[in-house]
Amino acid sequence: MTKMDDRALTYVADYFKALAEPTRLKLLNALRDGEMNVGDLTGATGCTQANVSKHLSMLSKIGLVKRDSRGNNVFYRIADPSIYDLCDLVCGQIGQKMASEADIQMLFTAPKR
DSSP states (O other): OOOOOHHHHHHHHHHHHHTTOHHHHHHHHHGGGSOEEHHHHHHHHTOOHHHHHHHHHHHHHHTSEEEEEETTEEEEEESOTTHHHHHHHHHHHHHHHHHHHHHHHHHHHSOOO
16 A cells, blocks of 8 residues: 555545445445346345335445436446455455354364374
C-alpha cells in the first residue's frame, strides 16, 4: 500500500466497511450474473425488499454498484468487476484456512487404532 493521506485512508476504510456486511456480500454475489432489480435481488438473497434497498443504497454510495432507472424499475449492476478479484482472493484464503482447521480437527477426532 502506498502512502495515503487521511482522506484516502477514510475512503479505503469505508470501502472495506461496505464489504463487512454479509447481506451486501450476498447482493454483490447475486449481481455476478448481471444486472437485477430490487425484486430480483430480494428473491436471490432471501432478504426483505427494505433490507435489500438499504444495502444497495450503501453499495451505490461507496461506488460498488451503479443504478439505472428504466420506467418504474431501477436496475443495479456492478460498477467495477474487479471487486470480484478481491472477493475471490479473500474467499480463497478463508477457504484454505477452514480446510486446514478441518484437517486439524479430524486429527483430534479420528478413531484410535
